[in-house]
Amino acid sequence: MTVSIDSAAPRTATGPLVAVLGGLSAVSPFATDMYAPGFPEIVTSFGTTRAAVQLSLTACLVGLAVGQVVLGPVSDALGRRRLLLAGSGMFSVWSLVCALAPSLAVFDVARLLQGIAGSAGLVIGRAVISDRFSGARAARKLSTLSVIAMTAPVLAPVAGGLLLGAGSWRLVFVALAVSGLLLSTAVWAWVPESLPAERRRTGGLRAAIAAMGTLLRRRELIGHLLLMGCGLAALFAYISGSPFLFQSVYGLSASAYGLVFATNAVGTVVAGALFGRLAGRLRLNSLLVIGVTLTVVSMITLMTLLVSGISTLPTTWACLFGLTFGFGILLPASTTIILAVGGDAPGAASGMLGGAQFVLGATAAPLPGVLGSTTAMSTAVVVLGFVLLSALALITLARPWQGHGEPAGRH
Numbered sequence: 301m302t303v304s305i306d307s308a309a310p311r312t313a314t315g316p317l318v319a320v321l322g323g324l325s326a327v328s329p330f331a332t333d334m335y336a337p338g339f340p341e342i343v344t345s346f347g348t349t350r351a352a353v354q355l356s357l358t359a360c361l362v363g364l365a366v367g368q369v370v371l372g373p374v375s376d377a378l379g380r381r382r383l384l385l386a387g388s389g390m391f392s393v394w395s396l397v398c399a400l401a402p403s404l405a406v407f408d409v410a411r412l413l414q415g416i417a418g419s420a421g422l423v424i425g426r427a428v429i430s431d432r433f434s435g436a437r438a439a440r441k442l443s444t445l446s447v448i449a450m451t452a453p454v455l456a457p458v459a460g461g462l463l464l465g466a467g468s469w470r471l472v473f474v475a476l477a478v479s480g481l482l483l484s485t486a487v488w489a490w491v492p493e494s495l496p497a498e499r500r501r502t503g504g505l506r507a508a509i510a511a512m513g514t515l516l517r518r519r520e521l522i523g524h525l526l527l528m529g530c531g532l533a534a535l536f537a538y539i540s541g542s543p544f545l546f547q548s549v550y551g552l553s554a555s556a557y558g559l560v561f562a563t564n565a566v567g568t569v570v571a572g573a574l575f576g577r578l579a580g581r582l583r584l585n586s587l588l589v590i591g592v593t594l595t596v597v598s599m600i601t602l603m604t605l606l607v608s609g610i611s612t613l614p615t616t617w618a619c620l621f622g623l624t625f626g627f628g629i630l631l632p633a634s635t636t637i638i639l640a641v642g643g644d645a646p647g648a649a650s651g652m653l654g655g656a657q658f659v660l661g662a663t664a665a666p667l668p669g670v671l672g673s674t675t676a677m678s679t680a681v682v683v684l685g686f687v688l689l690s691a692l693a694l695i696t697l698a699r700p701w702q703g704h705g706e707p708a709g710r711h
Contacts, residue, residue: 316490318441320636321428322448323483324384324421325578327391327451331418332360332478332536334460336543337554338469345469346404350674352664354540359408361662363415365655368423373484373512374652376501380424380647381493383470387420388487392480399473404606415658421483422449430639430646431494435707436580439636443579446632447572448542455565457543459559465555499644509643511645512652520704521649523697527588527690529656531595533664534686538620541668541679549676550613560617564624571628580635580707585700588633592627596691599684603697611676623683630690637705660686 335342342353375383394414401407408464419542429441463471501507515521546552546560575587602619606668635653664686668679694700 316434317428318444320423320483320486320490321485324388324425324444325445325449326452326478327476327483328364328418328422329449330416330456330459330479331391331395332364333356333452333456333467333539334476334537335464335472336349336457336556337461337547338464338472339466339543340547341469343390345478348404348636351543351666351669351672354403354669356404356408357536357540357564357634358662359411360415361658361665363412363417364419364422365415365658365662367416367419368651368654368658369512370426370651371420372423372427372654373501373509373645374650375424375427375495376511376647379497379500381487381491383420384424384487384491385484386594387417387418387424388484390417391421392477392484393417394478395473398515399430399470399477402533402667407611419654421657423650426639426650426653428433428491428494429649430650438639439632440576442636442639443572443576443632446635447569447576447587447628457539458565461554461558464594474682475545480614495647511648515642515645515648515652518641519697520699521638521652523693523699524634524638524641524705525652525656526693527592527636528631528653529660530686530693531592531613531634531665532657534595534599534623534628534683534690536669536678536687537664537682538623540665541674542620544669544674544681545616545676546613548674550616552613554657557618558610563617564621566629567621567625571625572632573630574634579632583703584633584637584706585623585703587629588637588698589694589700591626591628591630591633592687592691592694595623595630595687596626597704598622598626599687601678603684604679616676623687639664640705640707 329570339350339353341349371383371387392412394417397410398407398414401410425445429438429445433441443658460472463475489709501511543557546557552560553683562583570669578587600620602616605615605619638653642652664682667682671678696705
């Protein structure tokens with residue numbers, strides 16, 4: 301059940317709480333993509349192929365998916381704080397193992413476990429917001445977390461490029477280990493338990509899984525999960541393909557590639573800020589339709605240009621900017637609706653949300669290079685396919701005209 305902050309216990313200052321939850325939302329996307337500029341170096345370091353290195357991204361995404369599906373409903377039964385502390389601590393441990401990995405096999409296993417540990421911050425952070433806020437206030441706070449979670453994978457290669465300028469790709473994972481330790485300290489200081497014992501689900505893990513089964517019988521929830529998952533799949537296909545696209549095809553350096561992503565991050569932040577201002581004024585479902593439409597139009601435009609023989613850095617960059625801007629609206633709108641529709645079990649709903657995102661993201665990540673080379677066309681085909689699937693889920697299952705997940709009086 302979603303409650304307002306007035307009934308949450310215990311209280312803490314909203315600013316530090318949201319800041320820490322934002323950090324928890326960012327660290328896993330950073331772990332996913334911060335090492336992307338180092339892909340060519342990792343290929344050489346382990347004496348492997350590009351496709352094999354891209355599978356290490358898939359391993360992390362699988363971990364994020366599995367972790368969220370399990371930890372979300374478990375937090376409905378056990379509470380939020382202890383799982384956040386455990387997840388942050390183990391994230392540091394597995395990040396350090398990645399930094400010291402002697403082989404690609406060890407690296408892949410560590411990436412999987414790093415993803416599971418990091419998933420706690422993503423899934424439980426959203427549940428904490430649902431515990432403490434409702435209505436437009438929840439939408440705005442979730443918008444903040446969504447913008448951070450969306451911006452992080454776009455900014456991560458920028459930070460990774462800077463670290464690669466100072467050392468090897470292993471330095472990226474040392475930085476992530478330090479980040480996990482800092483977040484553990486911040487959770488201890490500023491994130492109290494938001495789910496009192498009397499509001500927890502009884503019956504242990506079995507009851508938590510049963511709650512997920514109940515949610516899965518809601519057609520509109522399935523629609524929004526698929527919509528969100530396909531949208532994130534498009535994003536990760538773009539991120540996975542982009543280091544090779546911009547550096548190998550268009551000849552950019554690692555730092556110039558970082559600049560491309562930084563510009564797209566600005567678009568994402570602006571879109572998220574716009575959503576935050578409009579939430580409470582416009583229907584959430586209307587904002588969702590706008591976000592999905594922007595992603596589809598951007599990718600159809602890019603595909604049309606490529607088929608016409610126009611493959612230039614400015615045109616590709618502009619279309620991908622439109623993709624990330626549209627997703628900056630789609631993500632917080634869909635997240636808010638999913639948590640509202642599943643408000644009777646926020647941890648389970650949050651876990652399913654994260655699971656749908658990262659299962660499909662893990663599937664999509666290696667696809668731009670699956671045929672052996674990553675090009676503008678291969679990346680655009682994969683990304684367009686997933687945004688079209690997102691739009692199909694919107695129309696056939698989510699059905700925005702029915703007003704699911706809207707605050708009272710806005711259906």
